Amino acid sequence: xxxxxxxxxxxxxxxxxxxxxxxxxxxxxxxxxxxxxxxxxxxxxxxxxxxxxxxxxxxxxxxx
Numbered sequence: 001x002x003x004x005x006x007x008x009x010x011x012x013x014x015x016x017x018x019x020x021x022x023x024x025x026x027x028x029x030x031x032x033x034x035x036x037x038x039x040x041x042x043x044x045x046x047x048x049x050x051x052x053x054x055x056x057x058x059x060x061x062x063x064x
Contacts, residue, residue, distance in 0.1 A: 005038040007058040013039045014057065020050040026057060 013035035014026060021029070023046040030043050042061045051057045 003038065004061055004064070005036070005042055007062075009036070009039050010042065010058060010061060011054050013043075014054060017054075019054070020052050022050055023048045026051065 013030040013033050015033065017026065017029050023043070026046065027040065027043045030040055035043075042064070043057075045064050046057070046060050051060070
């Protein structure tokens with residue numbers, strides 16, 4: 001989808017996350033770090049599973 005946030009914006013919002021992390025943990029961390037709505041919406045759309053790396057999160061978002 002064209003309106004996905006950039007991988008850089010996503011990783012800024014997720015800085016300091018301990019992986020593996022669940023989709024819910026990623027959303028909570030981004031909310032607490034003040035992520036913008038585009039990043040939060042993208043993270044909320046992730047399938048509920050444990051993500052092993054930041055690259056895996058970016059890949060899941062770019063494929064949604």
